[in-house]
Amino acid sequence: MKKLLSLCVIAFLATTAINAQTTDEAKKAADAAAASLSKSKADIKDGWTKGGTLNLSVNESGRNDYWVKGGDKFSLGVKGIVDYNFDRKKGKTNWLNSLRARYGVVRSTSTLDKFVKNDDYFNFNSTYGKEFRKNWSYAGFFSLETQFDQFFMTPGYIKLGPGFLYRPNTHFNLLLSPAMANITTKLAPSMKPMAAFGVDAGKTTAFGLGAFAQANLNYDLAKGINYKSVATAFSNYLDHPGNVIFDWSNLFTLTVNKYIGATVSINTRYNDLEIGRLQIQHGIGVGLSYKL
Incomplete structure (x- = not known):
C-alpha cells in the first residue's frame, strides 16, 4: 500500500512538473508571438519605403516538319512586368503609391507570324492620409486604370474620392470609401458611336458614385519569394448597386539571383x-529580373 501511495505521489509530482514546463513553454511562445505582432505594428518609421520588381521574360518553342505530335512550328513570347511601391510616412501623414504594369506579345504560326498582344494592363494608385487615431487615417484616393495600346483609355477607369485608411504595418493596408467617384472613359473614335463599358452611344465618359474598398498585401513568404495582392470592389449607387465590380490581382516573385527570377501572376x-x-488571366514567366 505504501509503495502504491509512493508511486502515486511520484506520478503526481512528475505530471505537475511536466505541466509546469509545458505551461512555461506555451507562455514563452505566446510572449514571442505577441512581441512579433507588436514589432509588426510598430515597424512603420518616418521616411520612404520603396520596393518592387522589373521582370522581362522570353519563351520560345518550335518543331520541325517531322514532329508527329503537332503544334505550332514556331512560337515566341515576350512579356514585361513592372510592380513598384513607393510610400512615405512623416509624423501622422501617410502617402502610399503603387504602379503596376504588364505588357506581353506572342508570335507564332497560328498568328500568321504576326505579333499579337496577349497582356496589356496599367494601373496607378495614390492614397494620402492623416492619422486621427492609431493606424487609422482620413484619406484621399486617386486611381487610373487602362491599357497601353489599341484603344487607349477604352475602357479607362478614373477613381477619386475620400475614405478611411487602415495601415497597421508596411505589409498591409485597407482603404474604405462610402463615396468614391468613378469616371469610365471610351475615347477611341471607332467606339464612340456604340454603347460599351457603361458609356452611352455618342458619349465618351460615364460618371458613377459608390462604395469602394481596396486591400493591399505585400509580404515575403520566404527568402527570395515575395507575394503581392491587390483586391478592389466597387458598388455604383447610381446604376445597379447590387452588381459589384470586383478585381483581384496576385503576383508571386521568385528571385534566383540579382538578375534572374520568375513570376507567377493570377488575375x-x-x-x-x-x-x-x-x-481570369494568368501567366508564368522566367527571365531577367531586377529588384527595384
Missing part, C-alpha cells in the same frame, strides 16, 4: 458592364 475580374462573366 481575376468581374464587371458586368464589360462582359458579365468572371474574367
